[in-house]
Each structure stands twice: as C-alpha cells, then as structure tokens.
Amino acid sequence: MEKLRVGIIGIGHLGRFHAEKLAQIDKADLVALVDINPERVQEAVKKLKKLGKNPQIFSNYRDIARLVDAVVIVTPTFTHYEIAKFFIEKEKAVFLEKPITNELNLAEELVNLAEKKNVPLQIGYIERFQEAVKEAISKIKNPVFIEAHRLSCFTERNLDIDVILDLMIHDLDLVLMLKPGRKVEFIHAVGAPFFTNLPDIVNARLVLDDGTTCNLTASRLSLSRQRRIRIFEKGSYAVIDTLEKSFLYVQVDPSTKEYFQEKKLFPQDDPLKSELIHFVEGILAGRPLSPNGKEGLQSLELAFQIRKQVEQNLRKFL
Template sequence: MKKIKVGVIGVGHLGRFHAEKFARMEEAELCGVVDIREERAKEIAEKYGTAWFTDFRKLLPEVEALSIVTPTVTHFEIAKECLLAGKHLFIEKPITDRLETAEELVSLAERQGLILQVGHIERFQPSMKRLLSEVKRPLFIEAHRLSGFTERALDVDVILDLMIHDLDLVLALNPKVKLKALLSAGAPVLSDKIDIASVRIVFENGCSANLTASRISLTPQRRFRVFEKGAYFSADTLNRKYFEVRLGEDKRLIPEEESFPSADPLLEELQAFVRAVAEGASPPVSGKEALSALELAFRIKRDIEENLQKFSAG
C-alpha cells in the first residue's frame, strides 16, 4: 500500500500527539512538522525523525495531506491556503471560529475534490462507538461535559470548546432532522467568554436533548445518556465505561455493563483520515457534518448572548 505523505501544522499540546500518531502509522509517512516557535518545531521534528518548518507554506510541496492543530482563530487562513494548494485536510474542532469561514472551507474542499475531516474525537471513543451502534430511535438525550479551567483553550467559548462534541453526537443520532425549539442559558465566569452553558433542544421527530458544558468544574465529567422506547444507554468516555438497561419480555429490567481497556481514539481518528485520503472515500466526520454542529453551536451562542444582554440592560 502506498504511504500517504502527511504533515502537522501546530505541534503544541495536542499537535505533538498528531505527529506521534502519524510517525507510527504504517500507512503514512510524516514528512514534516510546523510551529511558529522554532525551538518547538525542532524538538518535535528531532523526536520523530522528520523535517521542521516555521512557515507552513514551505511544507506544502512535500505532502499530500495535513493535520491543522493550531488555535481555532488561525484555522481559516491556514486551511484555505492548504486547500488551494490541493492538500487534503484534517482540522481539529471546531473547524473555524466563524460560521461563514467554515462554510467557505467546506465549499472549497468540495470544489477541489479534497478530503476535509474535522476532529470530533468522541465518535472514536470505545464506549461512545458502542452507544452509537446500539441506539435506534432516541427519545431523550442528556449530556454533561465538565472540565477544569485552563487558559490553553480560551480562544473560544465553552460551546465551541466542549459542548460542540455533544452537539455533533446529538446530530449524528438525529440525521437530517430539523430543530423545532431551542432554549439556552450560560454565562462568562472566569473569562470574558461563556464558560458554562446549558441548552434544551427539541427536534421535529419528537427527540429532545439537554446538554450542559462547563470549563470551571473541579470534577471532570464526560457522560452521554440516551433513552429510547424500552432501553437506556450511557457512555462515560472519561472512565471508558458503557452501561445499558433494556426491558425484557417478562417486563423485567436487564442491565449490561462493559468497561473498555485503555484505547487510542486519536490514532484511530487519524488512521480513518489517512484511509479516506488513500481511498478517496468520505471521512467519518466530514466537513459538512462538522458544519452542522457549528451552525447549532452558533445558534446557542447567539441565544445566550442575547439573554445576557437583556439581563445587563435590565
């Protein structure tokens, strides 16, 4: 099998792991890493035996595909230039920090005939994969995604930072179903952006979802629950556990629990990207799917900001 020549743009906290995964893949050849900090670029390049650059444009002639792991506010400028150069892209979520720029990237990738995958890694968690395979017709969804406060992710609010994972999952469980109603609440607490948010979403098919995201919690949590007729499913991706309860023929509840060994969802996610590039196939989380989650995220963001303005005005 021909190896896909890949590179990583941005090798900070998360990007270094992208470099490590690509370096160990049999189906990929890591041809270079990029970081605006020369010392960091050199360090990661030396560790994985590849070339280093401080300008991503110099890497473009060497690769077929790239992983963009830079701050969200820089995604559009970098991704657009890479797509215009004919490169397939994996972009860490959220795809961009503005809806119109995300739409432009998705449209450009389609016109160029290029793969555009976005890093919604929760779909690759073992417990979540099990849940997604079991749920048939969700009636009610509940999710809690809580993390501690860190200055590293403050370029976006908690909706784009954390909640967007659960928005993607909710939409994956309700493909092509229109929204009927939405009610949001949230507030900036430790930063100038929304740090805690809650939303109730009602779909036209009758399914509803309650989602909470916080980045000011002392106790981290990543739990996603789904209820459907005769069954309840729960995925705890932080503790790698899956739990379900079904109603048996004798009307008794039948519980089942499964714990998963330590997995590598990032490796699986990037391998899926490389396969999509090699086969010319649609990636697991396409730009279009990511765009749908982003559209919903911005609708929630606007709803919360309007409520906060009314509160401050009153």
C-alpha cells in the same frame, strides 16, 4: 501511493499527541512539523526520534506545501481559515481540528472550496471514534431523550473560543449523528463568562422536530473532569463515559419490570489514533471521510444558534 506524506501544523498540547499517533501509523509518513515556537517543536522531535521518525521542522506552514500530500491542522481556531484555505487551494487533503473556524461564513467558504476542488476534508470530532460511542450508535435506534455533561477544569488552552465551540460542539455532533435528518425546532440556552470574556459555562435545551429533547451542559469551570452522555429510548437506555472508556446498556422487561444490564470497558481504546488512521487510509483508498466538512458545518451552525440564545439571555440578566 503506498504512504501518505503528512505534515502537522501546530505542535502545542494537542498537536504533540497528533504527531505521536501519526508516527505509529504504518501508512503515514510524517515528513514535517510546523510551529512558530522552535523550542516546542524540538521537544516534539525528541519523542518522535524514539519512534524512529525524524520530520523536518518549519516555522511557516507555506514552506511545506511541496513536501506533503496532506496536512493536520492543530492551531488556534482563529487561524484555521487562513491555513486550511491555503492547503485546499493547493489541493492537499486536510484534517482540521474542530471547530472548523470561529466564524460561520468562513467555515462555509472552506467547505464549499473543498467540495469545488474535490479535496478530502475531515473535521476532528474525536468522540465519533470512541468505542463506547460506536456501541451506543449500534444499540440505540430512536432516542427520545439525550443528556450530556462535558465538564473540564480551567486551562489556558482554546481561550479564543467559547465553551460551546470548545466542548459542547462534540455533543452537538453526536446528537446530529443519533438523530440523522431531524431538525432543531426549539432552543433555550443560558450561560455566563467567568475566567474569560466568552461564555465558560453553558446549558442548552434542544427540542427536535420529532419531539426528542436534549439537555446539554458544558463547562470549563469544574473542579473535576466529566464526559458522560445518557441516551434514552423506549425500553432501554445507554450511558457512555469516555473518561472511564465505558458503555452501559440497560434494558427493561415491560412485563416483569426487571432490568438487564450489559457493561463494556474499552481500556485500550485510542480514538485519536483511530480518527487519524481513518483519515490516512481513507485518502489512500479514495474512500469518503467522516466527519466531512458538511457534517462539521451542521454542528457548527447549531453551535452558533446556541451562542445567540446565550447572548440574548445574558443581556436580560445584565
């Protein structure tokens, strides 16, 4: 197989970006777009034609099964289970935007089904593909404190899920990457709904079994956006800013107490394109995908533990 025939399901705000990036990948053949809104699809096709692509348009995802080798699912979270299950059963590779589903048992079922049928499944944790994040992972070997602020202005997107599944889950995934094999021993989390009936702002404090402490804040109430992660270990720390596309690494000389700084900028970084290249080329080469279903499930399980804490503490206040 020289090219991977791919269909995209869901051509909303994020789905349009996926379509444009896939159209730029040589080893991907974007053959189909699916959306229940025909105007939205037509708008996307106009842009794709300028890139030399002319995918077929469908309103029902079931109609593209015969045309594709793989699908990219960028629909509301509550639809993930039904759509992903259909394509996994058809033995089509699946790229599924995070979170896997809005119910843990359904996510577990999808991951187990993909494993049983040996179907490639990649979960859309885009932050793993940020160059600044890759730098941090290469430098920081044993964090003792991790702090993350992921703040967004309110939009009408992703309102079927709370801010934990919408935003914080990215940082949960990074914590689990930075501390592989470690278990969470303690969680204290608080949050509150504002614009929706679900928590729109959440702060979670996690303590791992080696004593590492993580302080994570996610909000969709902010007046400005922020994507900043600070990671501390003995003698050094790193600051990642994925909006600025920057990485700052600071080391301390214990004898002189001097600071040595190294800052890198990645203005050309395109993490969405990078993760889609990983998906396409991984399938064509028969390589394992990452983050796979099991990895996506770990952060989802942690997200639901945090949600439970938030709900318990919210009931106390009310």
